Amino acid sequence: AQTVTQSQPEMSVQEAETVTLSCTYDTSESDYYLFWYKQPPSRQMILVIRQEAYKQQNATENRFSVNFQKAAKSFSLKISDSQLGDAAMYFCAYRSPLSGTYKYIFGTGTRLKVLA
Amino acid sequence: GAGVSQSPSNKVTEKGKDVELRCDPISGHTALYWYRQSLGQGLEFLIYFQGNSAPDKSGLPSDRFSAERTGGSVSTLTIQRTQQEDSAVYLCASSLAGQGRADTQYFGPGTRLTVL
Numbered sequence: 001a002q003t004v005t006q007s008q009p010e011m012s013v014q015e016a017e018t019v020t021l022s023c024t025y026d027t028s029e030s031d032y033y034l035f036w037y038k039q040p041p042s043r044q045m046i047l048v049i050r051q052e053a054y055k056q057q058n059a060t061e062n063r064f065s066v067n068f069q070k071a072a073k074s075f076s077l078k079i080s081d082s083q084l085g086d087a088a089m090y091f092c093a094y095r096s097p098l099s100g101t102y103k104y105i106f107g108t109g110t111r112l113k114v115l116a
Numbered sequence: 117g118a119g120v121s122q123s124p125s126n127k128v129t130e131k132g133k134d135v136e137l138r139c140d141p142i143s144g145h146t147a148l149y150w151y152r153q154s155l156g157q158g159l160e161f162l163i164y165f166q167g168n169s170a171p172d173k174s175g176l177p178s179d180r181f182s183a184e185r186t187g188g189s190v191s192t193l194t195i196q197r198t199q200q201e202d203s204a205v206y207l208c209a210s211s212l213a214g215q216g217r218a219d220t221q222y223f224g225p226g227t228r229l230t231v232l
Contacts, residue, residue: 004158037223042225043205043207043225043226043228044223044224044225044226045207045209045221045223046223047220047221047222050220091158091159102147102164102166102172103161103164104149104159104161104221106151106158106159107158108156108157108158109157109158
């Protein structure tokens with residue numbers, strides 16, 4: 001069974017600095033999808049970025065980028081020029097692409113604090 | 117357009133009472149998920165609906181939990197004879213497909229359930 005591990009329960013970053021949140025996963029599949037979701041205090045989960053495992057290029061979305069290391073089964077999220085609004089819980093998630101398989105496996109989350 | 121909505125936003129109930137949590141998915145989304153998020157934990161899959169197919173109830177923690185999806189749209193999660201360990205945030209998400217190539221889940225704001 002697939003598992004997702006986020007080993008950093010909490011991280012802090014100074015405003016305008018860069019922070020990296022780590023995520024590792026375990027799977028025997030060669031093709032899959034990885035996601036980072038943000039959950040601010042409002043509880044609304046928001047998709048930050050997604051990565052298809054068959055793509056070698058790391059996904060980027062504005063200030064957010066990932067470092068996808070398929071062999072190491074690592075999927076870290078880098079936030080550049082951190083802003084106060086980035087403070088939230090961040091969840092890493094895995095999804096199999098197999099037809100009929102629809103479950104997302106979530107990590108336990110990393111709470112990011114942004115210091116002014 | 118409108119996102120996923122959930123009601124109520126907060127629910128406080130007494131141990132032993134029944135509760136109903138409602139989810140209105142994005143119009144046209146055929147897949148609907150329910151998750152439970154306990155304090156400091158990740159998201160725990162509860163149940164999945166896809167179109168007219170039989171739902172996957174494999175994540176429901178006990179027979180006190182049940183869910184319906186009427187007309188392929190609105191879903192209701194019912195917890196009977198609530199226990200204190202049922203206290204959590206219950207999140208609903210919907211997506212276009214739910215199978216095959218990964219689709220993006222859109223989450224509602226959740227219902228915070230407190231069982232006294």
